[in-house]
Amino acid sequence: MNSKLNIGIIGAGRIGRVHAETIAFRLPEANPASIADINPQAAAAVAARCGIAHVATSAAEIFDDPGIDAVLICSSTDTHAGLIVDAARAGKHIFCEKPVAHGLERIDEALAAVEKAGVQLQIGFNRRFDANFARVRVAVASGEIGTPHLMHIVSRDPAPPPASYVKVSGGMFLDMTIHDFDMARFLIGGEVEEIYTAAAVMVDPEIGAAGDVDTAVITLRFKNGVIGTIDNSRKAVYGYDQRVEILGSAGSISTANCYPNQAVVSTAESVRRDLPLNFFMDRYTDSFVNELRAFVQAVMEGKPTPVTGIDGRIPVVMALAARKSYDERRPVRLAEISSLVHA
C-alpha cells in the first residue's frame, strides 16, 4: 500500500460531499482519488471542489481501478448492499453509510461477501465519534457513574424531510432512529432484548400518507437490566435537538445541545441565547472527520474497524422490531426478528 490511502467515493450527494471534503482537506493520510455518481454533474462538482483527479463513470470503474485501496459508499441506501458485495469481490476496503440495507437478507449477503474477501468494513455511525457522546461512554465503561440504570436519548430533527424522501428512506426507524439504536448499544455497552414503541403522525400528514410516523417514544429493555428511552421527532422548531442522559448507581451524566456561540443575552424581560446548531452537517462535523480518520487508520494498520458489519446489522434488527411493535401495539423481543442478535 502507498504512504497515503487512495480512496474512491461513490455518491456525491449530501453526505458524499461531506466525506469528500474531509478526505480532501482534513485527512492528510488519505487521498480522494476518484468519485462516481449516477448524476455525473454531481460527481464533477464535488471533484472540482475537492481536487479529486478522476471522475469515474460508474462505481464499477472505481472497483476495477487497481490504484484504489478503499471505497466510501455514500449513495442512497437501496444501493449499499450490492455495492458492498461488488467492492468486497474487488478486494477494496469499505466504509459504508448507514443503514447497510432495509432488510436482513441483503445485509447478510453483504457481510458474507466481506468476510469471504477478508476486507475491512466500517459502518457510518458517526455519533460514536462525537466528543460529547464519547465522554458519556467513558463514564459508563469506567464505572464513573456506577452501574447504569436508566438511559434517555433525545433525538429530534429541525424539520421533516419531503414525503418523496420518506417513501424511499425505509421509514423513520430505519433512516433516523437507526443512529439512536446504535447510540443506545454503544453508550450502554450491551444489547437490547425487547422494544416497545409508541408512535404517531403529529408533524406532517403527508408522512402518514406515505406509511410512516414522525413522532415516537421507544422503550428499550437491555439484557443487563438497563431501561432506556429514545424520544424522536421529525420537527423541533428550535433546531437539531441531540441530548443524552444516563443515570447510574453512583451518579448521572448528561450532554446538552451544541450552540454556534456561548453568548447569553440578559435583559429586563428575559435571559436568552441563540438556537442550537441546526442540523447534522454543522452539529456532527468533527465526528465525520473522526470516523474517517479511524477507518483510514484501521485499514493502514490492518486493525479491526471500530464500527463493524455486525454493528451495522443489529440496529436494523432493532428498527424492524420497533416498527413491528408499533404495528402490533405490543413489546417485541429482538429474537422475534432475528435469532442472530449478538451479545
Ligand SMILES: NC(=O)c1ccc[n+]([C@@H]2O[C@H](COP(=O)([O-])OP(=O)(O)OC[C@H]3O[C@@H](n4cnc5c(N)ncnc54)[C@H](O)[C@@H]3O)[C@@H](O)[C@H]2O)c1
Ligand atoms: N451518517 C449520517 O449522519 C448520514 C447523513 C446523511 C445521509 N446518510 C446516509 O447516506 C446515504 C446518502 O444520503 P444523502 O443524504 O447523501 O443522499 P443524497 O440523495 O443527497 O445523495 C445520494 C447520491 O447517491 C447517488 N447515487 C444513487 N445511486 C448511485 C449509484 N448506484 N452509484 C453512484 N451514485 C449513486 C445519487 O445520484 C445522489 O447524488 C443514505 O444511505 C443516508 O442514510 C448518513
